[in-house]
Amino acid sequence: MIGDLGFNTLVVLFGATALGIASGVVGTFMLLRRRALVSDALSHATLPGIAGAFLLGAWFGVEGRSLPLLLAGAAASGVLGVLAIQAITRWTRLPEDAAIGAVLSCFFGLGIVLLSVVQGLPTGGAAGIKTFIFGQTAAMRAAEAAGLGVLALLAALVVALLFKExxxxxxxxxxxxxxxWPAGRIDLALMALVTLVTVVGLQTVGLILIIALLITPPAAARFWTDSLESMVGIAALIGGLSGGIGAWLSAKYEDMPAGAVIVLTATALFTLSLLFAPKRGLLAQTWRYRRLRGAIARGDVTLGEGTPWGA
Amino acid sequence: MLQRLRSLDFIPPKEAGVSPLLVKGLTVAYHRRPVLWDVSWTAPQQGLVAVVGPNGAGKSTFLKAVLGLVPPLAGTVEVFGRPLARQRRLVGYVPQRESVDWDFPVSALDVVAMGRYRMIGWGRRVSKAHRQAALHALDRVGMADFANRQIGQLSGGQQQRVFLARALAQEARLYFMDEPLAGVDAATERAVLDVLRDLDSQGRTVVCVHHDLQTVADVFDHVLMLNVKVVASGPTREVLTDANLRATYGHRASDAPLLP
Structure with missing residues (x-):
C-alpha cells in the first residue's frame, strides 16, 4: 500500500508522524502540569505575530511569504501572550482562567484584524497565511518534513534528559x-518545548487545532497505563499514528483539510482508549462494577486488605 | 574538589549552639490581609515542635514562608546559621496531602524516590542504591508492600505515609511537616508517631503544624503558639498554659484591619 504512494505523500506522512510524536511526548507533561489552557492561548496568540511578520516583510520588500520570518513572528507573539497571562495572574487578583480567556480572545481578534489588512495588500501571497489557521499538509516539502523529524528527536531528547525534573x-x-530545584526554569523549558511544537506545527495542523494534537494523545494514553514512562511512550505512539493516518487520509481524499483529519484521527483513538482500555476504560470499569455487584449480592466478598478501599 | 567541598551544606557542631532554624521578623500578607506579622523564633537544638493556633492563624503560611514557598514582605530565615538557599539539602518537607493530584501516573516508590532527587542531581537517573534507600524509607512507614501501587489506589492514610517516607528519604536534619496527623487512620497515626520519635532520638528537629490540642503535650516537647503574631514559644510544659491558650485562641487576629 505504501508503495503506491508518491514521494510527496511519503514526505507528508513522515512529517505529520514526526509532529504527532513530538506533540505526544511534550503534551504528556503539559497535560500533567495543567498547562493545557495556557498552551491553547499560546497557539491562538501566534496569529497576530504571523500577520504582523507578513506586514513587516511586505514593508521591507520581502517577496511573498518568508517562512522563517512568519514563524519567528508566531513564536514572538505566542510567547508575549503567555507572558501577558502570567503578568495578569501575578499582579492582579483575576483567576488564571479569566486571564487566559482575555488574552486568547484579544490576541486572536488582533490577528484577525491584521489578517484583513494583509488581504487588502496589493502584494501577493496573502492566501498562504490562511493555511496557518486551519493547517495544510499538501504543500509540505522534504526540508520541512525533515525539520519536523528533527523537532521530534529534540523533544524526545530534552524530555529524556529532564525526565526526572x-x-x-x-x-x-x-x-x-x-x-x-529551579521550578520556574524547568517550567520554562517545558513551555519552550510546547511553543516549539506549536509554532512548527502551525503549518501542518493550524493554530486552532494544534492544541488538540497536544492534549488528545496523552489524554488517551492515560487510559492505558499508570506509569509516566509508558504514558509518554503511548502518547508518542498515538500522536504519531494520528499524524500518519490523518495525513494519509487527507492525501487520499483530496480537499480534506489535513489538520482537521489528523485531529479527528486522534479523537477516534482517544474514544477507543476511553471505551476499551483494559483497566481504566469505561467498559472495563462497568464490567468490574457489575461483577462486584453480583458478587456482593451473592455474599462472595468481604472487606479486607486486598481491596484498594480496605487497608 | 574544592568546588565540591564548598557546595556541601554546612552543619556546625552541636557545641557551637547554632540553632537549626532562626527566623527573624518574618512578615507575610496575602494582598492586603496580614497573615504573619513580625514572627521571630529560634528552634530548639533538637526535638519535636508543634506549631499550634486557630484556623487562619498562619500556621501553614509560616511553614511555607520559612521554606521560601511564599514570598515574605520582610524577614530572614537561617538554617544552621546560613541562609536557607545554601542549606536546602538539610531540609525535609511533608506538605499537606491535598496539595497534589493523587491520580498522577506514578507509584508509591516513584514518589518516595523524589526525596533523593536532590542527591542524584540534574539529568541523572535514579540509581539502584537510591531506589533501595527509597524502599527502605517506605518500609519504615510500613508501606513496603505497596511500593509498586499507583498512588491513587492508596487510602488517605497510606498516601500520608508515602509523603512521610519521601521526607525520610531526604535524610534531612530539619523537618517541616504540615499536619501529618490530620484525619489519618490509627495505623498511620502509629507510623507517624514512630517516625517522629525516631527522628527525635536521632537528634533531628521536626517542626509540625498540629491541629489537635489534646495530643500536643503527649507528642511534642516544644510548642510555637501562633496567631498571626507569636503568642508564646518554648517547652510544652511551661508554655501550654490556659492563659497562653486564651491569648492564642481567644480572638481572631486575622480580623485585624487591612494593611494600607
Whole structure:
C-alpha cells in the first residue's frame, strides 16, 4: 500500500508522524502540569505575530511569504501572550482562567484584524497565511518534513534528559522548590518545548487545532497505563499514528483539510482508549462494577486488605 | 574538589549552639490581609515542635514562608546559621496531602524516590542504591508492600505515609511537616508517631503544624503558639498554659484591619 504512494505523500506522512510524536511526548507533561489552557492561548496568540511578520516583510520588500520570518513572528507573539497571562495572574487578583480567556480572545481578534489588512495588500501571497489557521499538509516539502523529524528527536531528547525534573515539578512543585530545584526554569523549558511544537506545527495542523494534537494523545494514553514512562511512550505512539493516518487520509481524499483529519484521527483513538482500555476504560470499569455487584449480592466478598478501599 | 567541598551544606557542631532554624521578623500578607506579622523564633537544638493556633492563624503560611514557598514582605530565615538557599539539602518537607493530584501516573516508590532527587542531581537517573534507600524509607512507614501501587489506589492514610517516607528519604536534619496527623487512620497515626520519635532520638528537629490540642503535650516537647503574631514559644510544659491558650485562641487576629 505504501508503495503506491508518491514521494510527496511519503514526505507528508513522515512529517505529520514526526509532529504527532513530538506533540505526544511534550503534551504528556503539559497535560500533567495543567498547562493545557495556557498552551491553547499560546497557539491562538501566534496569529497576530504571523500577520504582523507578513506586514513587516511586505514593508521591507520581502517577496511573498518568508517562512522563517512568519514563524519567528508566531513564536514572538505566542510567547508575549503567555507572558501577558502570567503578568495578569501575578499582579492582579483575576483567576488564571479569566486571564487566559482575555488574552486568547484579544490576541486572536488582533490577528484577525491584521489578517484583513494583509488581504487588502496589493502584494501577493496573502492566501498562504490562511493555511496557518486551519493547517495544510499538501504543500509540505522534504526540508520541512525533515525539520519536523528533527523537532521530534529534540523533544524526545530534552524530555529524556529532564525526565526526572519534569516529573517532579509536574507532580509537586512545592516539594521541588523546597529541594532547591529551579521550578520556574524547568517550567520554562517545558513551555519552550510546547511553543516549539506549536509554532512548527502551525503549518501542518493550524493554530486552532494544534492544541488538540497536544492534549488528545496523552489524554488517551492515560487510559492505558499508570506509569509516566509508558504514558509518554503511548502518547508518542498515538500522536504519531494520528499524524500518519490523518495525513494519509487527507492525501487520499483530496480537499480534506489535513489538520482537521489528523485531529479527528486522534479523537477516534482517544474514544477507543476511553471505551476499551483494559483497566481504566469505561467498559472495563462497568464490567468490574457489575461483577462486584453480583458478587456482593451473592455474599462472595468481604472487606479486607486486598481491596484498594480496605487497608 | 574544592568546588565540591564548598557546595556541601554546612552543619556546625552541636557545641557551637547554632540553632537549626532562626527566623527573624518574618512578615507575610496575602494582598492586603496580614497573615504573619513580625514572627521571630529560634528552634530548639533538637526535638519535636508543634506549631499550634486557630484556623487562619498562619500556621501553614509560616511553614511555607520559612521554606521560601511564599514570598515574605520582610524577614530572614537561617538554617544552621546560613541562609536557607545554601542549606536546602538539610531540609525535609511533608506538605499537606491535598496539595497534589493523587491520580498522577506514578507509584508509591516513584514518589518516595523524589526525596533523593536532590542527591542524584540534574539529568541523572535514579540509581539502584537510591531506589533501595527509597524502599527502605517506605518500609519504615510500613508501606513496603505497596511500593509498586499507583498512588491513587492508596487510602488517605497510606498516601500520608508515602509523603512521610519521601521526607525520610531526604535524610534531612530539619523537618517541616504540615499536619501529618490530620484525619489519618490509627495505623498511620502509629507510623507517624514512630517516625517522629525516631527522628527525635536521632537528634533531628521536626517542626509540625498540629491541629489537635489534646495530643500536643503527649507528642511534642516544644510548642510555637501562633496567631498571626507569636503568642508564646518554648517547652510544652511551661508554655501550654490556659492563659497562653486564651491569648492564642481567644480572638481572631486575622480580623485585624487591612494593611494600607
Amino acid at each position: 519534569l516529573k517532579l515539578v509536574a507532580f509537586d512543585e512545592g516539594f521541588a522548590r523546597v529541594q532547591g
